[in-house]
Amino acid sequence: MPGILVRNLDTEIIERLKARAQQGGRSLQAEVKIILERSVREPSMTEFRKAASRIQKKLARRRHSDSTTLIREDRER
DSSP: OOOOOOOOOOHHHHHHHHHHHHHTTOOHHHHHHHHHHHHHHSOOHHHHHHHHHHHHHHHHTSOOOOHHHHHHHHHTO
């Protein structure tokens, strides 16, 4: 499996990574691997905004009920 070498990290960053690794019961190597894997799997902010925009457009065509009425009915029970 290919490896990655990251040079010139601030000491503070390394210490924080070590602390996170220790809290998770992992090695520094395993912690960095998990962080990188998660960051690549999660959608980027651009992807998130595009998805949100699609949802907004889809919902804009629909007629929505007034939740005020539902809340009042629930309170009166």
